[in-house]
């Protein structure tokens with residue numbers, strides 16, 4: 001069931017209903033500022049097992065626990081290092097996930113049996129209101145089938161997970177549109193395990209030294225963070241890159257000429273000058289700055305799937321640090337092994 005919730009004044013009755021579903025080991029899809037999450041009571045092994053089943057995700061792939069603030073995180077970890085205090089002060093509530101040594105309160109199902117736990121305090125008012133009423137950590141991976149594109153709208157959740165979700169709280173499109181940045185604080189130097197909505201530069205300004213441990217590997221091979229699967233965030237169609245808008249349009253025309261029935265999605269940063277896309281080719285303009293682009297990217301990938309696009313022609317994005325997270329998602333979506 002899907003219920004619309006006004007983020008500026010979440011209906012308490014709806015939130016109570018969501019809490020009741022969660023306390024009965026049910027699954028509630030929740031809006032966050034990054035993407036929609038598939039929420040389950042983080043202390044309930046039955047609910048956690050349902051999360052993995054609904055997603056089709058291997059149970060070794062650890063989940064993020066969502067909490068209101070650092071105080072709510074303290075019982076879940078073995079200790080809060082000074083660096084975590086600084087990061088929480090700078091970025092929470094918000095799209096930063098911290099990996100810390102776990103406490104015994106965290107079920108094995110959350111951590112994949114590992115010694116660490118990933119925690120974040122989201123900023124979206126609906127999930128925050130829910131967390132206040134729930135008064136417990138909410139485990140929430142992105143609310144999509146394993147290795148498909150994360151949802152930035154409630155409709156994406158419904159299409160991907162269907163009846164496996166008991167309740168979808170629909171608060172409209174997600175503001176950031178790309179997942180949280182995951183940073184590992186268990187070693188001597190903080191390490192980014194997944195690029196995301198908080199950039200490496202923003203993190204570096206707070207922590208100083210920072211390693212970025214993000215590389216593409218073959219799916220199925222054991223690795224530190226399953227978000228690093230080479231094929232992840234992937235639409236059904238094949239992705240190719242074009243150097244600029246005009247090149248993308250020319251390519252679409254050539255493909256349609258050779259294959260008149262083809263369905264093509266063209267994803268550009270800016271509106272094309274003069275030219276219009278040929279018949280059989282849809283056009284989405286995603287934005288010319290990385291924040292706007294990230295907000296629109298997954299929606300455009302979902303759209304392409306919905307239209308049955310077999311080929312996605314994507315205008316290349318700049319090789320600049322601010323675009324790193326977007327580049328990472330694009331290369332995974334296309335399964336291109338780039339450094």
Ligand code: TXA
Nearest residue numbers: 034036037062063116117118141142179180225226227
């Ligand atoms: O923005 C987000 O983070 C969204 C929203 C719903 O909060 N959640 C999300 O969850 O993207 P998920 O499960 O799709 O991705 C979680 C990432 C994965 O890359 C996972 O491997 C990593 O966090 N992770 C979770 N626990 C970990 C741990 N203990 N150590 C290392 N990586 C961990």
Ligand code: MG
Nearest residue numbers: 141142143150
């Ligand atoms: Mg995910």
